[in-house]
Amino acid sequence: MTHRIRVRHNFETAHRLPHLGGKCVNLHGHSWWAEVSVSAPALAGDGTVVEFGAFKKALRAFVDTHLDHGAMLGADDPLAAFLLEQGSKVYRFGESAPAEAERYARDLPHPTVEAVAVMLGRVAEDLLGRQERAAGARVTAVEVTETHVNTAEYRPATSPAARERSVERVLAAD
Numbered sequence: 001m002t003h004r005i006r007v008r009h010n011f012e013t014a015h016r017l018p019h020l021g022g023k024c025v026n027l028h029g030h031s032w033w034a035e036v037s038v039s040a041p042a043l044a045g046d047g048t049v050v051e052f053g054a055f056k057k058a059l060r061a062f063v064d065t066h067l068d069h070g071a072m073l074g075a076d077d078p079l080a081a082f083l084l085e086q087g088s089k090v091y092r093f094g095e096s097a098p099a100e101a102e103r104y105a106r107d108l109p110h111p112t113v114e115a116v117a118v119m120l121g122r123v124a125e126d127l128l129g130r131q132e133r134a135a136g137a138r139v140t141a142v143e144v145t146e147t148h149v150n151t152a153e154y155r156p157a158t159s160p161a162a163r164e165r166s167v168e169r170v171l172a173a174d
Contacts, residue, residue, distance in 0.1 A: 004039040004140065007047045007056045011068040013091075015111040018077065027071065027079060030146040032116070034063065036124045037141040040134035050133040058127040063151075066091050066101050072111035075102075093119070117144040117154035125156060 015028040036059060040049045065170040070089030073080040075097040083090050092098075093105040093115060104122040121142040128139055138156070145151040 002039050002041055003049050003134070004037050005052065006035055006037045007052070007059055008035045009031060009056075009060050009063055009070070010034075011063050013067045013070055013072055014115075015072040016077070016079065017110055017112060018074075019110055020112075032067075033143075033145040034117075034120050034140060035141075035143045036120065037143075038124075038128060038133075038137055039140040040137035042134060042136070044132070044134035044137075049137050050128060050131050054072065055128065055131050058130070059124060061125050062101070062125065062127070074110045082109055113144055113146045113152040115149055116146075117142045117152045120144060121154045121156050 010031060010033045012029060013032055014027050016027045038050055038055070041047065066089075070091060071079070071083055072091045072093065073083075075094035077090040077092075079088050080092050091105070091111075092102050093111045094109045095106055097103075097106055104126075105111075105115065105119040108118060121139055124139045124142060128137065142154045142156075142157065143151060143155075161171040
């Protein structure tokens with residue numbers, strides 16, 4: 001038997017995708033929703049997969065601090081430097097993203113909805129690793145909705161070795 005919990009959170013964030021052409025070259029915002037699923041083969045002794053309160057608080061704190069009411073841009077996007085100079089909140093994707101919190105997106109060049117799902121999956125995996133949890137508990141899915149009709153889902157690797165390599169890649173970027 002597998003047990004699963006889901007945590008949802010919403011945030012307001014702008015992004016732009018100049019590499020795609022079309023209307024998404026413009027800076028525009030969405031009311032994003034993120035849903036993170038954590039599964040475990042059996043419950044912990046306290047009857048949980050992971051304690052909702054602590055995990056939810058940590059995940060929401062990351063989103064609210066780094067994404068909500070800000071902009072997600074490629075690190076090389078000229079708007080990133082301009083907005084930072086103006087004191088705006090900017091979360092940068094790509095190799096040249098210098099901030100510690102941006103390590104989750106260094107190998108993701110642009111803030112597409114698919115890349116945001118991967119980035120938030122990495123954040124959730126890192127945060128889960130710091131929580132009391134059931135044996136074998138892991139992030140099994142991240143669904144990110146940027147509009148009522150556009151959603152991306154990310155399912156992290158299922159093997160422990162592949163998950164460990166993914167986390168090592170993120171931590172090595174520090």
